[in-house]
Amino acid sequence: MATEEASSGLVFHPMDQFIVKPLFGEGPIHWYTPTNATLWMALTVLAIVALLVWGTRGRAVVPTRTQSVAELAYGFVHKMVVDVTGKDGLKYFPYIFTLFLFIVFANFLGLLPKSFSTTSHVAVTAVLALLVFCTVTAIGFIKHGAHFLELFWVSSAPLGLRPVLAVIEVISYFVRPLSHSIRLVGNVMAGHAVIKVFAAFAAVAVISPLSIVAISAMYGLEVLVSFIQAYVFTILTCVYLRDALHPHH
């Protein structure tokens, strides 16, 4: 690395941070191989356990600081589910809370220096989005049967427009998992890559102060983005769930 830099000056490896590597030794990555992705997902689970289980161990009526943060997270998502989907959406609250907690903790852990952002991988976010898509579609058909298809038939529009609108609705429905996953992965990956690029510039003495300021600013923005993207993913999940529970416009 050092010799490389010496020979060619600036070296940009903004995407190296996203490489999935086996944790132990070298070799091919099988589906079961513990990788750095495995490690950081495990840390995500540990962080969630620390906040929601260890933090609430006192079961105090007057909460400690950690417990009130846990209650805040619970109340935040609980209120979101009730506000967006209504009371009958509360059945799916554990599922939505799981998604929110995983994304928010994975995003924040990914902001640690030297860490690996699990949510910066399409494989991860696409599975999250497809899980939501499949579940929501299944719920829609189980709850309403063929009536679920009325979601695409905008009965409030003029009759002539309805077929056109139906085609648009169907396309937008199937684009949902794509936008749902690309939004999250794009935000996380772009932010991390930009920080890495600025970090490479920091090797040049003249622009290094500027580069450090830029990294700090980007980092602040990324903290914001980490939470906002988790929030957006969760609220969109709630919106899709509402469509499945109440398909009539």
Added chain:
Amino acid sequence: MANETHDAANGAAQGAAHAAESAGMPQLDFSTFPNQIFWLLVTLGAIWWILTRIALPRISGVLADRQGAISGDLIAAEEFKLKAKEAEAAYDKALADARSEAQKIVAQARAEIQKELDAATAEADAQIEARAALSAKRIGEIRAGALEAVDAVAREAAADIVAALGGKADAGSVAAAVSARLKG
């Protein structure tokens, strides 16, 4: 021979894929997808299990307890407020009762005192009257005594004057003359 070429082709393809992945985005290295998806599902399952078994029941229990405690305290506060109002009413009533009782006692005492006063006044009046009568009687006695004394003195004086003039006066005629004069 066919096998060998196949292997060679495979190797070349793998090499190309590796080259592409080192140059491009690791996100599009499909060889890591099964791994990531497997571990993601394990992770989500673990989080979901922890939430539904431990965290969510605990937190919702704590929140319900708190809600219960707060509403219980509010109800208790309402009860205490009612009790305080009742106590105030009772206090006011006791105060009013005590005041009217006091007034009754005062009136009674005043009436008793008035009665005693009246009795004492009447007694005093009777005594004064008795004394006045006694005094009048004595005054009458004294007056009568005085008249008798005047009579006697006048008689003696008249007899002495008659004697001094050289007359001889018998007691009977002098007394008659004096009493005539005194009545005069």
